Amino acid sequence: MNSPNSEMQPSGQACWYLYVIETAAGALYTGITTDVERRFGEHCGGRRGARSLRGKGPLRLVYHERVGSQSEALRLEAWLKRQSAKSKHAWLEARRA
DSSP states (O other), rough: OOOOTBBTTTOOOOOOOEEEEEEETTTOOOOOOSSSHHHHHHHHHSSOOOOGGGGGOEEEEEEEEEEEEEEHHHHHHHHHHSHHHHHHHHOOOOOOO
16 A cells, blocks of 8 residues: 555556665665655664664655656665665665766
8 A cells, every 4th residue: 555655656556766865973874765755754763664774863864866667676676785885885876967
C-alpha cells in the first residue's frame, strides 16, 4: 500500500527513491524507498529503522533522488554501497553541485 506522500509512475507503479543518511560520526547509510519522508522518520524513530543506524544519531538526510522502478533503485543502491567512503562523499558532492 502506498502512503499519501509516495508518487506513482504513469504505469501505476510507485516511484522509487535512493536516499543517503549521515550519522553523527559522519558515516553514510544508503537505502531505497517509495516514501523518503516516512522512511527517514522510521530510521530516526528506531523501531522500524535500520538496525545499523540505532544509537548513531542524530541522523541527517543528506541526499535523495527519484530513481524510477524498484529494480533501477536496487541497482543504484548496490553500486553505491560497494563504493568506498571517500568515493561516496565525492559522488554526493558531484550530485549536489
